[in-house]
Amino acid sequence: MNNHPQRSLFFNVDWLMVLLYLALCTIGWFNIHAAVFDEAHPSILDMDTNYGKQFIFIISALVLGLVIILLDSRFFVALAPGFYVATVLLLLVVLVVGRNVGGNQAWIPIGSFRLQPSEFAKFTTCLLLARYLSSTNIKVTEFKSFLTSAAIIGLPMLLIMLQPDTGSTLVFCSLIFVLYREGISPYFLIGIAVFIVLFIAALLVNQLYLILGLVAVALVVMYLLRRYRQLILVTLGGLVLCVAFIFSVNFIYNNILKEHQKSRIDELLGIKSDLRGAGYNVNQSKIAIGSGKLWGKGYLQGTQTKYSFVPAQSTDFIFCTVGEEWGFAGAVVVTGLYLFLLMRIIMVAERQRAPFTRIYGYGVASVIFFHVVINIGMTIGLVPVIGIPLPFISYGGSSLWSFTALLFILIKLDSSRMGFLAQ
Structure with a gap:
């Protein structure tokens, strides 16, 4: 006591x-x-x-x-x-x-x-x-x-x-x-990191080139995992989700972010300098x-x-x-x-x-x-x-x-x- x-x-x-x-x-x-x-x-x-x-x-x-x-x-x-x-x-x-x-x-x-x-x-x-x-x-x-x-x-x-x-x-x-x-799965954190990278990449790189690059990576992954049908389907699903997100970046950037937020991102990424x-x-x-x-x-x-x-x-x-x-x-x-x-x-x-x-x-x-x-x-x-x-x-x-x-x-x-x- x-x-x-x-x-x-x-x-x-x-x-x-x-x-x-x-x-x-x-x-x-x-x-x-x-x-x-x-x-x-x-x-x-x-x-x-x-x-x-x-x-x-x-x-x-x-x-x-x-x-x-x-x-x-x-x-x-x-x-x-x-x-x-x-x-x-x-x-x-x-x-x-x-x-x-x-x-x-x-x-x-x-x-x-x-x-x-x-x-x-x-x-x-x-x-x-x-x-x-x-x-x-x-x-x-x-x-x-x-x-x-x-x-x-x-x-x-x-x-x-x-x-x-x-x-x-x-x-x-x-x-x-x-x-x-x-x-929760570490893949959840990895997924968030991937979307952040894709958002930045979509602002710096032509969207067509970015999508072609993702498709190429997905094809290589699916070839390596060709014996595992479930993993191939997961890869395809991930590819579709990433492509959809890339197409949404312009909408998010132009319609959701405010002007001062866009200006700060542009300044950080070197798109503009003011x-x-x-x-x-x-x-x-x-x-x-x-x-x-x-x-x-x-x-x-x-x-x-x-x-x-x-x-x-x-x-x-x-x-x-x-x-x-x-x-x-x-x-x-x-x-x-x-x-x-x-x-x-x-x-x-x-x-x-x-x-x-x-x-x-x-x-x-x-x-x-x-x-x-x-x-x-x-x-x-x-x-x-x-x-x-x-x-x-x-x-x-x-x-x-x-x-x-x-x-x-x-x-x-x-x-x-x-x-x-x-x-």
């Missing part, structure tokens, strides 16, 4: 994850100070500035993390459906009363503060998905279970797309890795990161940063401040911290006795991984600009609180792993 429950509670906390979290938040705060530094308000604690406000966000996030640690683990299992429904309702509310910023109606104004429900939908979706997949007799390999899982992920995606916020919508696609960990328009942000970001060289220009010494050449530098493009002022070495430290955190999350997920915690842990890793790869990728020109924050580092209360809740719920569930069993 444990005579010191509170002492045991905090001793079981994975302090390594907490330290990594604190390190990233601190790095974010100082880089926000550098990104929007105002000589009229030099103090990093000046509450009239974004860096002063970020300090308040960090303190409140720490309070949120502490509250989560003090709650009973079963609270998150029991209320997972309630949290999910609450965020779905907020996503509906934002479509009616939300404030439009940058073309997205994604924020609910609350006085001088703006709440972004799509950020909170990430951890509530992970919770409900973990609750469902950890239920008795649920196997994601069964069509009904897979369809239900897809619906849990798809509903917030649909509502966020209506805002429209493409970046936040795509984040939910990362949860496919959770389904993969729970048993350094004063669609390519301006990324070009300035690459200049900022490259100018930092190995050790950087020093804290508050970044010229690209100081003269505001890069838009949204304290939010979506915060990484270019790291690159300019702290150089390649600083960028390696930041990416290394993320890599270490992701490895730790996966290790924590794999050591769980409760399926709920394991599944939720993979959800946490998937969401953070997607944010980090896409955000850093877009600042260095490897992926299109889709406007998502860098976890724990970008400016913003909604983002920081949602990532804090996402991570600290896992920390809490892990701290109770010896006695907690998901129902």
Whole structure:
């Protein structure tokens, strides 16, 4: 019998994850100070500035993390459906009363503060998905279970797309890795990768040549598998599906994607070059990161940063401040911290006795991984600009609180792993 429950509670906390979290938040705060530094308000604690406000966000996030640690683990299992429904309702509310910023109606104004429900939908979706997949007799390999899982992920995606916020919508696609960990075929992931490659290829190569190439590959495969009739039929079906998808690319590109999305894809693939328009942000970001060289220009010494050449530098493009002022070495430290955190999350997920915690842990890793790869990728020109924050580092209360809740719920569930069993 444990005579010191509170002492045991905090001793079981994975302090390594907490330290990594604190390190990233601190790095974010100082880089926000550098990104929007105002000589009229030099103090990093000046509450009239974004860096002063970020300090308040960090303190409140720490309070949120502490509250989560003090709650009973079963609270998150029991209320997972309630949290999910609450965020779905907020996503509906934002479509009616939300404030439009940058073309997205994604924020609910609350006085001088703006709440972004799509950020909170990430951890509530992970919770409900973990609750469902950890239920008795649920196997994601069964069509009904897979369809239900897809619906849990798809509903917030649909509502966020209506805002429209493409970046936040795509984040939910990362949860496919959770389904993969729970048993769906790796061919499903391979199929998604193939369609992404085909989409890019259809924009760069004449469709007729692309189809002829696929037919040639399919004929070779069918010849090699000529003794296996079923595999030949699968190959034929795959060929038909790929050809149909190639023909649909032009329709998707011209009728579904918005002009700014098409411009960003064109810029990324080199179809067009507009350094004063669609390519301006990324070009300035690459200049900022490259100018930092190995050790950087020093804290508050970044010229690209100081003269505001890069838009949204304290939010979506915060990484270019790291690159300019702290150089390649600083960028390696930041990416290394993320890599270490992701490895730790996966290790924590794999050591769980409760399926709920394991599944939720993979959800946490998937969401953070997607944010980090896409955000850093877009600042260095490897992926299109889709406007998502860098976890724990970008400016913003909604983002920081949602990532804090996402991570600290896992920390809490892990701290109770010896006695907690998901129902």
